[in-house]
Amino acid sequence: MELQQLVTDVHEILAANGDYTNLSDAAVYQPSIQVDRKNVYFILHEANGKQVAKSLVVYEDRAQVADFDARESVQDANKTLVVGDLNETNWHALVKRFAWVKPTSRHGYKYTFGLGDRLGNASNAHLRLFKGRGIMPVLAQQSIRELLLTNRTETDVVLDAGWAVFEEGYTDGWAADGDHVKNPHEVDYAVKAGCSMITLDCTEKIHNEIADLSDDELDAKFNALDVDLVKYFNETYLDKDFQISDQASVHFSKKDVEQSVLIFFGAVEYAEFIYHKFVVPYNLDFEISMDETIVPTTPANHYFFANELHRKGITPETLAPKFYGEFQKAIDYIGDIDRFEREYVVHEAIAEHFGYKLSIHSGSDKLSVYEIIGRLSKEHGWHVKTAGTNWLEALRVIAHVDPKLMVELYKFSYDNLDDVKAFYVFNAQTDGTAPKPETINTDNVMTLLSDDDARQVLHTMYGSILNLQKSYRYVYRDRFFKILKDHQALYDKYLNAHIAEHLDLLQGLAKTKAEVQAKYEPTIQ
Structure with missing residues (x-):
């Protein structure tokens, strides 16, 4: 692209007063155009065979534009026009000018949806779908395992999403999730890369082996704990009933108390450590994954976990129990739908009682339960994680x-x-x-x-x-x-048809899996 042509484009943009529908240069990607006083910013699309080469164009006062890493530049009166790559330096320069380009907190957003773009080229399509939906997208959401398997870094993930946000002019807010981080160095890595939230995977602190103990073995292991702890847990929970809503209550039997403590209390203590070391100092959204178990999370397990966090002054933004049934990757829910609904009522009541939203992990393609989740979720809403889609x-x-x-x-x-x-x-x-x-x-x-x-x-x-x-x-x-x-356009069409199935059911725009499949799947054949 000739630099003088880009200068002409800039003057045409300034003269358009916000209506860019009739710009003469089709290479100027209209959704990306930002005008700040007499400064202009946009993404340039240039055809390169079947693909599109993308560049950042900035038109600013000479004293300011030095923030950008310019590949080419030209002077225009007291302004400088620069053309640069979509790289880390230029993204950080944009963040200084437009706060919405940076990932932010989910706090205050009732509905949030994790998209987990493993390949780095799905966020543009997703953002077009999410505009006007009232759902905050978590565009960057990758576990350490996924990063290793795709040869990407946490920085790559955040930057790919961040550039899509600017390119699509998406000003409604987005989040970046350091997903399934298990230890302090993984958390630190996610934080330093710019993630606005972390999902703490408590696998290494959850003791699944306890579920296999006999009653006598369980009792012996519990009573081997410090006497003050045993006294506290029994006095707080044993044979107690907790009324958490008009529809739901939780009762603790002896086995409920002992299993909840021995399986989950180490994870509670670890969550407290991570909370004070990272969540508070870096003002992160905090999600806790307690679903890394071999059996579903019982209402007693869930209440115990949440109550012990509450005692420590910790309210996560989201918490992920292991729901009844199977949430296997890439396919629909496996299990008794009626039982799932009955138990979801209790889990949702616990979440509402303690002030957070439920998180549904391995949420891709679970079309049979989305209507239930959308209908039963109350004040704090829901968070659904997808990735394999x-x-x-x-x-x-x-x-x-x-x-x-x-x-x-x-x-x-x-x-x-x-x-x-x-x-x-x-x-x-x-x-x-x-x-x-x-x-x-x-x-x-x-x-x-x-x-x-x-x-x-x-x-x-x-x-x-x-x-x-x-x-x-x-x-x-x-x-x-x-x-x-x-074939990016074809990929975009496939992506959005499938995610739209998820969103329509969650938002009550459709009632059944068959309904959304009939609506969208003809477009992907």
Whole structure:
């Protein structure tokens, strides 16, 4: 792009007085245009084959513009126009000028939704979908495991989301989640990268082995605790009933007390440590994951955890119990829907009583329970986390554009599924009901994205697919990303149709899974 043409574009923008519908230069991405007095900022889109090359254009007073890392520049009277890359230096310069470009607290937002963009190119589409929805998007949401498997850093994740926010002119607020951080150095990493919230994964402090003890073994282990602790826990909870709403109460039997203490009290103490070391000093939103257990969180477990936090003066922004049923990756809820609803009423009442919202982990594709969550959530609302959706919708693009490659990716995933069994709980085993690779061909490959078992195989293998190398070169990664970038519009369409299914049910715009599938799925065939 000629610099003088960009100067002309700037003057045209200034003369337009906020109405940019008739700008003469189609390369100026209109949603990104920001005017501050006589300073102008926007993203430039230049065609580069099937892909779009993006640059930042800034037009500012000469004394100010030095904040930006300029690739090219030109003087115009007392102003300087610079063209720069979408890099970290330029993002921080924009943050100084526009606070909404930076991730912020979820506090005050009733409904929040985690999007977990693993690949770094889904946030633009998501932001277009979320405009006007009244839901705060958590665009950046990656666990350490996901960062390692995708060869990205926490900074990469925040920057990719932050640039999308500026590009789409999304001023309603967004958050960045240091997801499933387990220890202080992981928390510190997320904080220093700019995350506005952390999700504390208490796996290492939750003692699942307690659930397997006999009553006598449980009683012996509990009574081996310090006598003052035993006295306190028994006096506070044993045989007590806690009325937490008109619809819900919690009773503590002897077993409830002992299991709650021995499984979860170490996690409560650890949450207190993280709270004072990081959450308070850095003004973070605090989510606690207590769902890393082998059995569902009982109402007594949940009440105990929340009450002990309350005693310590801690109210998390969100807390994630392990709900009844199975929340496996990339497929719908498995379990008794009626029982889920009955138990959700109690968990929601506990959350409301203590002043936080419930967080639904592994929320991707749980279409059968969203209407319940949306209908039953009260004053504090809900937080739903999704992640695998983006990856699978990217694979939908691959299947559509290069079905032969998709057949190859599925065969590789199916044959190497043992690589990820330690990381994920899922039903799709190589000796189970997942489609056999020999039954998949270029004519039926799209069916993989609607088959639960195939979806799980493909979902769990994203790291193996992206990182496979032969002779020091990636086997799939470069081909995969080139197709995705060449067909970004198709990817955007797939992404938003699928996430819209989630949001419509959560917001009460639809009542059933069948209803949203009938509405959106014809657009992704």
